[in-house]
Amino acid sequence: MNINLTLIGQTISFLLFVWFCKKFVWPPMVNAMQDRQNQIADGLAAAEKGQEAQNVAEKEAAELISNAKTQAAEIIASAEKRGNAVVDEAKTTATSEKERIVASALTEVEQEVHTARESLRTQVSSIAVAAASKIADKEIDGAAHAGLIDDLVKQLKAS
Amino acid sequence: MASENGELTGAGYINHHLTNLTYGQLPDGSWGFAHGAQEAADMGFMAIHVDSMVWALGLGVVMFCIMRSIAKSFSSDKPSKVQCFVEALFDMAQDSKDSTFTKDAKNEWIAPMALTIFVWVFFMNLMDLVPVDWIPELAKLAGVGYMKIVPSTDVNIALGMALAVFIMILYYSLKIKGPIGFTKELALQPFGKYLIPFNLVLELVGLLAKPLSLGLRLFGNMYAGELIFILIAMMYSASLSLGVLGGVAQLGWAIFHILVITLQAYIFMMLTIVYLSQAHEKH
Structure with a gap:
């Protein structure tokens, strides 16, 4: 229990150790821990940035998909329209063609009828003439009855 | 050298264990180691406890070399187990400082000092x-x-x-508050300016009580613990049954002491921080 120089010695040693600790032990530890704090902070920031980028990319992707959908719908609609147009056109063409064919057929038929009538008339007249000549050969003088025959021919021609 | 005449007595044994290896001026005028408790006491202030100093400094040097080598090998991305342990100590010191000091009172010496105190006192106690x-x-x-x-x-x-610690209290009190502020704090509290002498006495006693209680608390606890270890050790030479009992008692006391030495180191550290934070507070 004697108080002596040990007291002073311990005081000085203590202050020296504090100085030593402050100068040589503390800084490397503080630096290492600071580094780690920074690394962790950086990592977290990077993760956050990545998350943000992902969100943006997701939004972009959603936008692209919706755009593509509208485009596809537009394309389908226009294709349908085009299809309808083609069908309509075909219908119109077919109708006009039909009309044309029918018309030409009608004309042809008319012509045929006309020709047939013409030839029939000629034949009838010649038959009539032949018949008349046969009769005339027997009973009628051609010159006497010429007027009658002409009337007959005229009547035939008119009919 | 259990006692002066070589006789092994209980009192002599205890006395021997409680006497430091003291270097100082011997009664015949020459300088040397004291041969007994009385001689050591007679040397007065101009003597030194060689064993205390050697053990304290030795423990300090060994411990700080270890801490220094660990600190140098600190890596920020792959901490080893030892590093984690030292970091826990570091955090304890830093947190103690941060929780006690107000935010504007910046002093980067406090946390390293807290670490020094805790580790050094702990190792000295560990002996x-x-x-x-x-x-x-x-x-x-x-x-x-x-x-x-x-x-x-x-x-x-x-x-x-x-x-x-007391020197640091005075230093920081004067540095932060200035000589006038510090004097005011001592003279004008707690009873105002009409009772200045009374305030001074009260505050000075309070100021001096800080280092005394700080040092004597550690000393008292460790001294008492050591004394009980010595008393237990005396049981070994008594008889076989007392010896066995002593073994059990020593084991129990030692386990209990693991708590005590850690606690005392922590208390010393905490009180130092508290005293120094008071020195930093302006009124």
């Missing part, structure tokens, strides 16, 4: 767990008569550290 006879007996074989291996059971060591 308490070495069986009390081992190293003194070895020293006796080497021809050294007295050897007290627990520095913190030396009142000089405990008060020496408290004195350093």
Whole structure:
């Protein structure tokens, strides 16, 4: 229990150790821990940035998909329209063609009828003439009855 | 050297264990180691406890070299187990400082000092767990008569550290508050300007009580613990049954002491921080 120089010695040693600790032990530890704090902070920031980028990319992707959908719908609609147009056109063409064919057929038929009538008339007249000549050969003088025959021919021609 | 005449008595045994290896002026005028407790006491202030100083400094140097080498090998991305342990100590010191000091009171010496105190006091206390006879007996074989291996059971060591803390209290009080502010704090509290002498006495007593209580608390706890270890050790030489009982008692006391030495180191650290934070507070 004697108080002596040990007291002073311990005081000085203590202050020296504090100085030593402050100068040589503390800084490397503080630096290492600071580094780690920074690394962790950086990592977290990077993760956050990545998350943000992902969100943006997701939004972009959603936008692209919706755009593509509208485009596809537009394309389908226009294709349908085009299809309808083609069908309509075909219908119109077919109708006009039909009309044309029918018309030409009608004309042809008319012509045929006309020709047939013409030839029939000629034949009838010649038959009539032949018949008349046969009769005339027997009973009628051609010159006497010429007027009658002409009337007959005229009547035939008119009919 | 159990007692002066070589006789092994209980009182002599205890006395021997409580005597430091003291270097100073001998009664015949020459300088040398004291041959007994009385001679050591007679040397007065101009003497030094060689064992306390050597153990304290030795422990400090070894411990700080270890801490320094660990600190140098610190890596920020792959901490080893030892590093994690040291970091926990570091955090404890830093947190103690941060939780006590106000935010605007910046002092980067406090946390390293807290770490120094905790680790050093802990290691000095830890010597308490070495069986009390081992190293003194070895020293006796080497021809050294007295050897007290627990520095913190030396009142000089405990008060020496408290004195350093006291110096720091005064230094920071003067630095932060200025001589006038510090004087005002001592003179004008707690009873205002009409009772200045009374205030001064009260505040000075309070100021001086800080280092005294700080040092004596550590010393008292460690000294009492050491004394009980010595008393238990005396049981070994009594009889077989007492010896066995002593073994059990020593084990129990040692386990309990693990708590005590850690707690005392922590208390010393915490009180130092608190005193210094008071020194930083402006009124």
